[in-house]
Amino acid sequence: MRVAIVGATGAVGHELMQVLERSSLKLDELLLYASPRSAGKTLPFRGQDLTVQVTPEGTIDADVILASAGGSVSKALAHRWAQGGGVVIDNSSAFRYDEGVPLVVPEVNGPEALKHQGIIANPNCTTAIAVVAVAPIHRKYGVKRMIVSTYQATSGAGQKGMDELLEQTRVQLDGGQPTNAEFVHPIPFNVIPHIDVFQDNGYTKEEMKVAWETHKIIGDDRIRVSCTAVRIPTLRTHSEAITLELERPATPDEIRELLSAAPGVEVRDNPGEKLYPMPLTASGKYDVEVGRIRQSLVFDGGIDLFVAGDQLLKGAALNAVQIAEYLQEQGALKRRQTA
Amino acid sequence: MRVAIVGATGAVGHELMQVLERSSLKLDELLLYASPRSAGKTLPFRGQDLTVQVTPEGTIDADVILASAGGSVSKALAHRWAQGGGVVIDNSSAFRYDEGVPLVVPEVNGPEALKHQGIIANPNCTTAIAVVAVAPIHRKYGVKRMIVSTYQATSGAGQKGMDELLEQTRVQLDGGQPTNAEFVHPIPFNVIPHIDVFQDNGYTKEEMKVAWETHKIIGDDRIRVSCTAVRIPTLRTHSEAITLELERPATPDEIRELLSAAPGVEVRDNPGEKLYPMPLTASGKYDVEVGRIRQSLVFDGGIDLFVAGDQLLKGAALNAVQIAEYLQEQGALKRRQTA
Numbered sequence: 001m002r003v004a005i006v007g008a009t010g011a012v013g014h015e016l017m018q019v020l021e022r023s024s025l026k027l028d029e030l031l032l033y034a035s036p037r038s039a040g041k042t043l044p045f046r047g048q049d050l051t052v053q054v055t056p057e058g059t060i061d062a063d064v065i066l067a068s069a070g071g072s073v074s075k076a077l078a079h080r081w082a083q084g085g086g087v088v089i090d091n092s093s094a095f096r097y098d099e100g101v102p103l104v105v106p107e108v109n110g111p112e113a114l115k116h117q118g119i120i121a122n123p124n125c126t127t128a129i130a131v132v133a134v135a136p137i138h139r140k141y142g143v144k145r146m147i148v149s150t151y152q153a154t155s156g157a158g159q160k161g162m163d164e165l166l167e168q169t170r171v172q173l174d175g176g177q178p179t180n181a182e183f184v185h186p187i188p189f190n191v192i193p194h195i196d197v198f199q200d201n202g203y204t205k206e207e208m209k210v211a212w213e214t215h216k217i218i219g220d221d222r223i224r225v226s227c228t229a230v231r232i233p234t235l236r237t238h239s240e241a242i243t244l245e246l247e248r249p250a251t252p253d254e255i256r257e258l259l260s261a262a263p264g265v266e267v268r269d270n271p272g273e274k275l276y277p278m279p280l281t282a283s284g285k286y287d288v289e290v291g292r293i294r295q296s297l298v299f300d301g302g303i304d305l306f307v308a309g310d311q312l313l314k315g316a317a318l319n320a321v322q323i324a325e326y327l328q329e330q331g332a333l334k335r336r337q338t339a
Numbered sequence: 340m341r342v343a344i345v346g347a348t349g350a351v352g353h354e355l356m357q358v359l360e361r362s363s364l365k366l367d368e369l370l371l372y373a374s375p376r377s378a379g380k381t382l383p384f385r386g387q388d389l390t391v392q393v394t395p396e397g398t399i400d401a402d403v404i405l406a407s408a409g410g411s412v413s414k415a416l417a418h419r420w421a422q423g424g425g426v427v428i429d430n431s432s433a434f435r436y437d438e439g440v441p442l443v444v445p446e447v448n449g450p451e452a453l454k455h456q457g458i459i460a461n462p463n464c465t466t467a468i469a470v471v472a473v474a475p476i477h478r479k480y481g482v483k484r485m486i487v488s489t490y491q492a493t494s495g496a497g498q499k500g501m502d503e504l505l506e507q508t509r510v511q512l513d514g515g516q517p518t519n520a521e522f523v524h525p526i527p528f529n530v531i532p533h534i535d536v537f538q539d540n541g542y543t544k545e546e547m548k549v550a551w552e553t554h555k556i557i558g559d560d561r562i563r564v565s566c567t568a569v570r571i572p573t574l575r576t577h578s579e580a581i582t583l584e585l586e587r588p589a590t591p592d593e594i595r596e597l598l599s600a601a602p603g604v605e606v607r608d609n610p611g612e613k614l615y616p617m618p619l620t621a622s623g624k625y626d627v628e629v630g631r632i633r634q635s636l637v638f639d640g641g642i643d644l645f646v647a648g649d650q651l652l653k654g655a656a657l658n659a660v661q662i663a664e665y666l667q668e669q670g671a672l673k674r675r676q677t678a
Binding site for chain 2: 145146147149151165166169170173184185186189190191192193194198201202203211224225226228230232233234235239241243252271272274276277278279280291292293294295296297298299304306308
């Protein structure tokens, strides 16, 4: 099978290559694409140096095209890339809300992927991390309300985001005045409650994505979701404080037992041993850490919990590759007939 | 009037001296106390060098005793300090839940301070910052449920907390492995959902303080409060994402208007101009910044908002001095008769 990565030189592209090295995909050939600025670079993969080529404006001759080149590039080109019958798994928000484009977290709604018409959308990172924990709870107990506050890492803004945090932190430690280019304000030792653009209702698009995408992935738009999305000075892994009102009451023990058996989740919930989700332990990990599971004090029978997931992995690269793996398992990676 | 600071060499002690320099208190003499280790040091105040003395084990001969020496010291000695008729305004949690000890945020429940019997408790920093915004909303609209997620700075653990963040961040930037002494885990580029000790119900004491102290300060224990308290790698200012269910529906515009007239609050809520609460702008400020005011998506007529307040100031030193100023305004700072 031939796999292509569009946006191979970015932070998610880097993670895609790492994840593919360990993937069960029957991968014979890997094609790497990026913007003209990065073309000609070589990147190591399974002991070989692969040369990065300029992103095609037409068909990509591959079975799976993992795209992480930004919304505008995907919007303009993804349909063309798929013309050869390959499936584009797109990491941008360009197609997530389109009818006919599945939005997939394999542990939650894998079968939706089979309905694609050439493009499958990879969810927003914050949402992907939340739903692996929330979806099993919804199935068993029925989530009525979901209140999310996020602690989002700078790598949500790519490699440049991490670089800016590291460089500007050093500036501040050395007594200088930190500046900002990737973020709206200086990020060292700061907190910025502003990710993506503001909507008319006062929420940011990042916050609304958590509502919209939770509905589409879980397949139930009756869940009431409110989010506050906040950038903090960490490198990778998004953490989230989540409060759930449930239709049927649950105890923390029941939720711990349920999530212990849930795919993609590591229950890390032993306060006595100082074990709970943290970027320090969740970074680089495939599973989303879930802990601080406790009875909600505001909703009878409701649950409060805290999650931490590496948003470059489950929130991006890993989830994309898992979608491809799911299609392969289902025998759905034969190239489609094209017109 | 004579004022004493117990714990003068700590982070809050430092802020107390700064705040007293600008205070309206008719201060004639300032006494500084600390542990034997710090005794003999001199600290500048209004152009003079004041010598730090060892914290007395008996009466302190002052009208106001601002104590920030930790819970165990206060528990053992505060009643004795007050024996001369002075009022102890204590920053620890030692007396906050005791009957007969007022827990005071002057903008919210100033008159409670007049009922003291020698000791007034200064609230938990996270709670003090939240209630200046939430109390006016409760008065007008009735808060039924309050869900709080915190973004707490390292100075919540004092000067040593800030020092550890700065030092260990440099260690990590230089390629080393950060360690921890003040915090439960390394704090650079990390997030730790564990502040103060865990309770039997799975919440930390810090989280429960927000519930207990909100009830006592606002004077209404029917408000259902749930909190997730999280330490993040910032230096000062605690931020909080707050979701409110209200008895009577409110619009964001009504809340903005209400809070614009509320004492101790600066409404900073203009997303178009990138204005919202942040540690970068709230640090060093007396008022608590409130912004991101929007209609809740989970509660009809409810409100989501984001606050940022300097927890060394409104969360500690400033609030303590404001209590003393309130007592002075009310003519209640004459030393009480003692037995």
